[in-house]
Amino acid sequence: LAAPVHQAFVALQQVIAQDLLRKDWEKAAATVRRFAPYFGEEDPRVAGLLDLLERPEEGLAPIPLGETVNSELGEYAPVISADGQLLLFCRNMGNNEDIYAARREGETWGAPYPISALNTAVAHEAPLAISADNTTLLMYDGGIVKYTDKETGGWSAPRNFFPDAYKPEWQGSTTFASNREAVLFAARSMDLVGVRNDDNIDLFVSLRRPDGGWGPPINLGTVLNTPFEDRSPFLHPDMRTLYFSSRGHGGLGSLDVFTSTRIGDGWLEWTEPENLGKEINLPGRDWGYKISTDGTTAYFSGDAPGKKEELFQVAVPERFRPQPVSTIRGRILGLDGKPARAELILEDLSTGEPAGRIQPDPETGAFFVTLPSGRLYSYTVEGPGLYPVTNNIDLRDNETALEVEENIEVPTLEEIQKGDITLPLKNLFFDTDKYDIKPESFPELNRLAELVRAYGLKVEIAGHTDYVGGAEYNQALSQNRAEAVRSYLLSRGVEDGQITARGYGLDQPLATNETEEGRALNRRVEIRFKRNE
Incomplete structure (x- = not known):
């Protein structure tokens, strides 16, 4: 206009x-x-x-987070962790503003505490986002966006997020994509929609480079951006639903909260933004909304009687909620029960594209993963001196959120070379009653072939079945599947003398054959590492 x-x-x-x-x-x-x-x-x-x-009212009512969190000093810029257990925010200390944290205690929040390693006596620090695995924090530090990594004993010294070559003139709210392959942020730079001025802020994306750094800012386009303020982006872990605030799309106040959905797998196509409505947006500036992983609750800061600002939560209207997101949580441990120095790598098996890299907590080994629906994923745990352990989660036909808890034991390569260790090949797929290896299996088998070659390992491929179909049938099926895996590994350069195949049929069940869950556990192919002579 x-x-x-x-x-x-x-x-x-x-x-x-x-x-x-x-x-x-x-x-x-x-x-x-x-x-x-x-x-x-x-x-x-x-x-x-x-x-x-x-529009009809939906009965939404903002609820203060309580006196434990809110104080007379004023709190704003809430950031909620993907697992919902950690709340970060900025507290106005009078002469400066510092980052505080609180941990969930049942239905309430515990007493907030300052993150001393990140706060200074003179600068203004505020949290912007935390990665889904809780190991990287984005923060605003005296006018610059920085990042800090979780280390044993605390947080690392903050470092500039962008190198000088890519640093915008001004950068504000910044949010991770849950797979950590992209960040979305508000900025004022040369590439703006409309006239360049102090009131024009646009939304941008930067993509992770192969070396782990970040590429140049890319404007998200005119569907989202206007010649006025467009800021405060939050991309939900579903990797599709974006919430942001805008002055240029109209609405009830000087900044209203909108939502838009990403189209396809790129970053430049979005649906027309929709206003979250009159019970969310007020006449003033509404911004800084963060949405819980289950999509039901928004956290934000707002004015409160007799206070500067305080933190609130409010239900997200049903029609504006994101797609269901499944979660996996657990611990990554060595065979000695201690936290393993490892990384959890996610892959979309239908495309072969990376779907994220997760760092477990260095002190406890705890990890938390969010996965959008509609895909078949593998996840591989690997690290220096470790044997890569894999599994999969199939969300292709899933319309509701799954919550999976799984502790992952990771042997070292030294332990593998000593032999007498058996591990399942979790990302190995066959059609029912068939022994042709499906393409989704190739990434795991390729990794296995490389390790067997590199370390001169000797292995047995062991096939197992449930009891459906009888002993003779299952013996043949298990042998054929084991032979199929052996043939594939030989085609990838493994020496004939390094690998044998044996079918055990239904003779070695892991669980009862009386339930579908038990039968699923019994249908498996394992790799048995033999002692090197």
Whole structure:
């Protein structure tokens, strides 16, 4: 919209502001109708404003996070961890602003504590985002976006997020994609939609490079960005649903919260932004919304009577909730029961593309993974001197969120070379009653072939079945599947003398054959490492 029209719309918002605060939607709508002819019949902002006011209420009510968290000093910039157990925020200390944290205790939050390693006596520090595995924190530090990594005993010294060559003129709210392959952020730079000025802020994406650094900022385009303020992005762990605040898409106040959905696997196609509605957005500046992993709750900061700001939570309207996200949590441990120095690497088996890299907690080995629906994933745990352990989770036909708990034991290569260790090949797939290896199996078998070659290992491929079909049938099926794996490994350069294949049929069940879950455990192919002579 042209500048005079924009100014007129802002004036209209100010006229209805008190009615909005009183929730007198009918009076506010009547005022908008009275002034609508002056904007023209097709003005999208006015039509959108009227639509928001005429929508039925959903009974949403912001709830303060409580006196344990909120103080007279003022709190803002909430960040909620993907597992919902950690709350980070900024507390106004008067002379400066510091990062605080609180841990969930049942349905409430424990006493907040300052993260002393990240706070200074003079600068303004605030949290921006934390990675899904809770090991990397993005923070605002005296006008610069920095990052810090979780280490044994605390957090590393903050480092600049972007190198000078890519650093925007100004960078604000920044959010991780849950797979850590991209970050979305608000910035003021040369590549803006509209005229370059202090009031024009756009949303950008930067993609992770193969060396682990970040590529140049890419403007997310005109569907999201306007010639005015577009800021405070939050990408939900579903990797699709974006929440952000905008002054340029119209609405009820000077900044309203909107949502848009990513189209396809790129970053430049988005659905038209939708306003979250009159019970979420107020006449002022609504921004900084963070959504829980289950998609039901938003956390934000807002004005409170007698205080500067405080933290709230509010239910997310049903129609604006993200897609279901499944989670895997557990610990990564060595055979000695101690935390393993490892990394959990996710892969989309249908495309072969990376789906994320997760760092377990260096002190406890705990990890937490979020996975969008509709894909078949593998995850591999690997690290220096470790044998890579794999598994998979199939979300292709899943329409609800799964919660999986799994502790992963990772042997060292030294332990493998000593032999007498048997491990399942979890990412090995066959059609029912068949022994042709499916393509989704190739990444794991390729890794296995490389290790067997590199370390001169001797192994047996052991096939097992459930009891459906009888002993003779299952003996043949298990032998054929073991032979199929052996043939594939030979084709990848493993020496004939390093590998044998044997089918055990139904003779060595791991679980009962009376349930489908038990039969699924019994249908397996294992690799048995023999002692090197």
